[in-house]
Amino acid sequence: MINIIQNFHPVFLAFLAGIFTWLMTAIGAGFVFLIRKFHQKTFDSMLGFAAGVMIAASFWSLLNPAIEMSKSLGFFAWFPAGTGFLFGTIVLRIVDKLLPHLHLCFLDSEKEGLKSSLSRTMLLILAITIHNIPEGLAVGVAIGASSFGIPEATIAGALTLALGIGIQNLPEGFAVSVSLRRDGVPGFKSFWYGQLSAVVEPVFAVIGAFGVMWARSLLPYAMGFAAGAMIFVVVEEVIPESQKNGNTDISTAGVIAGFLVMMILDVAFS
Numbered sequence: 001m002i003n004i005i006q007n008f009h010p011v012f013l014a015f016l017a018g019i020f021t022w023l024m025t026a027i028g029a030g031f032v033f034l035i036r037k038f039h040q041k042t043f044d045s046m047l048g049f050a051a052g053v054m055i056a057a058s059f060w061s062l063l064n065p066a067i068e069m070s071k072s073l074g075f076f077a078w079f080p081a082g083t084g085f086l087f088g089t090i091v092l093r094i095v096d097k098l099l100p101h102l103h104l105c106f107l108d109s110e111k112e113g114l115k116s117s118l119s120r121t122m123l124l125i126l127a128i129t130i131h132n133i134p135e136g137l138a139v140g141v142a143i144g145a146s147s148f149g150i151p152e153a154t155i156a157g158a159l160t161l162a163l164g165i166g167i168q169n170l171p172e173g174f175a176v177s178v179s180l181r182r183d184g185v186p187g188f189k190s191f192w193y194g195q196l197s198a199v200v201e202p203v204f205a206v207i208g209a210f211g212v213m214w215a216r217s218l219l220p221y222a223m224g225f226a227a228g229a230m231i232f233v234v235v236e237e238v239i240p241e242s243q244k245n246g247n248t249d250i251s252t253a254g255v256i257a258g259f260l261v262m263m264i265l266d267v268a269f270s
Contacts, residue, residue: 003207010147014140014209017162018202021139022195024166025132028173029194032181035174041250043179046171047104047242048251051234052258053168054135058227058234060266061142061161064228066220069150084224085231092134092232101127104179104241121185121193128176128197131237133164134229136201140208141226160269164262194233 008016066081100116102108102123112122120127142158177194181187212222241249 018205025198047255056262080220085228088228136204140205144209
């Protein structure tokens with residue numbers, strides 16, 4: 001199966017992987033038609049799970065391979081990954097500072113970014129879109145890296161990363177759509193906006209794959225960048241949202257569960 005997959009061009013494969021992660025979000029958002037209400041603890045555990053997957057993916061699928069492949073460069077092995085990581089957090093901080101958005105479970109008075117007259121619904125969608133950009137980028141970078149035949153960056157590892165992100169997108173899509181439904185948005189619109197937030201993932205997956213193939217020497221920096229962007233989102237957005245309502249224990253349990261799932265997937269299938 002892996003041999004067949006390797007016959008695809010990496011950019012096209014990144015696009016397919018991005019479509020998969022978007023589709024998982026859409027499936028999760030579709031549950032809004034079946035479930036109208038849910039306990040806040042369920043919502044917070046879902047966000048915690050997503051955070052755990054993203055943390056584990058950042059290390060096992062991106063930072064660790066970047067450090068390993070840098071050991072042969074004759075320089076500090078941590079430098080490319082560390083530099084990329086720092087740059088990724090800075091870029092996401094700039095986006096977070098400029099783009100108008102509102103995190104789930106936050107009040108209208110807690111809007112972030114530049115002042116805007118956009119509706120609460122659109123601000124919520126933009127917040128989740130910021131979340132999904134690093135995920136798509138990470139998948140694309142990992143798949144692009146696998147095309148070089150580097151032992152530390154395999155196609156199996158890249159696909160495992162896509163699988164892990166897809167798994168956490170399922171409850172995330174549900175959480176977003178039901179949250180919008182709870183704010184009074186009609187059922188179909190809640191589904192539509194819930195899945196729409198992940199449309200950026202195929203786009204940035206292609207950008208990530210094309211970028212690292214175009215400049216192979218920047219590969220460990222790019223992997224660090226994707227990891228830094230994801231960790232910023234986790235710390236700035238996902239974990240605070242998951243603990244906003246005081247359900248810290250269930251949120252923490254979700255983080256641990258998500259981390260374990262992603263770690264096991266990466267070690268078992270890479």
